[in-house]
Amino acid sequence: MLFVTYPQLSLYIDGEFIQGGGRKEQDILNPATNEVIGKLPHATKEDLDRALAAAARAFESWKKSSPMERSKILRKVAELSRERAKDIGRGITMDQGKPLAESTGEVVACSEHAEWHAEECRRIYGRVIPSRNDAVRQTVLREPVGVVAAFSPWNFPFNQAIRKISAAVGAGCTIILKGPEDAPSAVVAIARLFHDAGLPKGVLNIVWGVPAEVSDHLIASPVVRKITFTGSTAVGKMLAAKAASLMKRSTMELGGHAPVIVCDDADVELAIKLMVPYKFRNAGQVCVSPTRFYVQEGVYDRFVAGFVEKTQALRVGDGLTEGTQMGPLAQARRVGAVAGFIDDARERGASVLVGGAPIPGSGNFFAPTVIADLPDNARLLNEEPFGPVAGMIRFKTVDEVLQRANSLPYGLASYAFTGSNRNAHALSTGLAAGMVSINHLGLALAETPFGGINDSGMGSEGGIETFDGYLNTKFVTQMN
Numbered sequence: 001m002l003f004v005t006y007p008q009l010s011l012y013i014d015g016e017f018i019q020g021g022g023r024k025e026q027d028i029l030n031p032a033t034n035e036v037i038g039k040l041p042h043a044t045k046e047d048l049d050r051a052l053a054a055a056a057r058a059f060e061s062w063k064k065s066s067p068m069e070r071s072k073i074l075r076k077v078a079e080l081s082r083e084r085a086k087d088i089g090r091g092i093t094m095d096q097g098k099p100l101a102e103s104t105g106e107v108v109a110c111s112e113h114a115e116w117h118a119e120e121c122r123r124i125y126g127r128v129i130p131s132r133n134d135a136v137r138q139t140v141l142r143e144p145v146g147v148v149a150a151f152s153p154w155n156f157p158f159n160q161a162i163r164k165i166s167a168a169v170g171a172g173c174t175i176i177l178k179g180p181e182d183a184p185s186a187v188v189a190i191a192r193l194f195h196d197a198g199l200p201k202g203v204l205n206i207v208w209g210v211p212a213e214v215s216d217h218l219i220a221s222p223v224v225r226k227i228t229f230t231g232s233t234a235v236g237k238m239l240a241a242k243a244a245s246l247m248k249r250s251t252m253e254l255g256g257h258a259p260v261i262v263c264d265d266a267d268v269e270l271a272i273k274l275m276v277p278y279k280f281r282n283a284g285q286v287c288v289s290p291t292r293f294y295v296q297e298g299v300y301d302r303f304v305a306g307f308v309e310k311t312q313a314l315r316v317g318d319g320l321t322e323g324t325q326m327g328p329l330a331q332a333r334r335v336g337a338v339a340g341f342i343d344d345a346r347e348r349g350a351s352v353l354v355g356g357a358p359i360p361g362s363g364n365f366f367a368p369t370v371i372a373d374l375p376d377n378a379r380l381l382n383e384e385p386f387g388p389v390a391g392m393i394r395f396k397t398v399d400e401v402l403q404r405a406n407s408l409p410y411g412l413a414s415y416a417f418t419g420s421n422r423n424a425h426a427l428s429t430g431l432a433a434g435m436v437s438i439n440h441l442g443l444a445l446a447e448t449p450f451g452g453i454n455d456s457g458m459g460s461e462g463g464i465e466t467f468d469g470y471l472n473t474k475f476v477t478q479m480n
């Protein structure tokens, strides 16, 4: 196992890294051992007000910065984050728990978000509308909305924060981001990346605290014009309601309950090979994690047997140990939450084919679990488990499976495996989801939009849609 030191944590306000000063500090735990590895300073009310004032002040000049200047800084961030990926990755494994290869991979892959926004921010175009009068020029301008309050989660601490920051900074907005208090090191590292890349002070500010207290304070401030949140549907609805009551814009990336549809004519071996590591990646704590596996009756037994065999072979352990394929759950509270889904399934007569319980010891380990014979009203088929649990369900026809897959209020990711264009067309048009991936895994790239519908949220991150939530549209009509 690797022995590494956990980085120093801080706030980042108006270009300054801040800690100590008698501020309240929160213990940071390693989820593989539950040992204290660091102390996180919470922002005081004065700190939050300082961040608001700094972001408001910086906006006055940043909104006039040239896209070339923003692009240059974002490119530098991408370059530095690749250079520092190993160090940042170690911090993520220590405070979030995922295996080192996944942590480092997250940093390397997500450097592309900074790069994509560097490229796209040079193409934030307005337009000219032909006018009815020769002496009139009608133009549409896209202007940054102002100060953004952002809330990013603990499951992909680097990915979720750098996306929001790159979009805000690229659009010409300034931003105050509250990162995940459970897994803060990646966000402090991001502040250092932007600082070292030459971002002017006040454009990015990082704060920590009691989530509800920080979000109440920031959302209520007249300085803030836009809210962006990634996390649970329950919290997202609450924050979106607060933002709406003050007529502030919001982007919400919320929970999901992704169906996977495996048809009789699918390449079953391919589906198993792709889906087992994808299901248990990050211990299933992923909003696009495949959760409900609907398998057509002709291939059900083969798919389930192959899935169980590969699941049994997964190596669970400390993410810093070489060869670990699945780490612990990120917090002790998640162990009880995941166990609750399995107790409920057992009570309703389901069969646990593999796993089904926490792994004894000091860390938050839970065995990779596969459950079959679930009734439609099982909690696992209705609420987001956010853990290493896969439910297997048999289906007969494509019409039937579409109706069952679409029966939940969620609508984030969905997956299908089929050898026929006819089924692929019926599924891609029929699935009620923000994203559909057929016969391969292809979600969450910098150049493709990421987002959900219904209870899974509103707005997209990534793709050319990425700046939509950060820009106002202004119409100018001018008579010569």
Ligand code: NAD
Residues within 6 Å of the ligand: 151, 152, 153, 154, 155, 180, 181, 211, 212, 213, 215, 216, 230, 231, 232, 233, 234, 235, 239, 253, 254, 255, 256, 286, 287, 333, 384, 385, 386
């Ligand atoms: P939670 O609902 O308590 O918190 C979810 C996230 O929201 C956390 O990052 C938390 O810090 C933040 N949060 C909570 N209350 C807030 C508030 N009032 N203002 C601002 N931020 C607030 O749940 P949890 O136990 O931390 O995580 C488990 C659940 O969260 C899962 O069931 C999953 O649905 C959801 N989740 C989703 C994502 C995602 O990528 N969409 C990421 C992390 C967690």
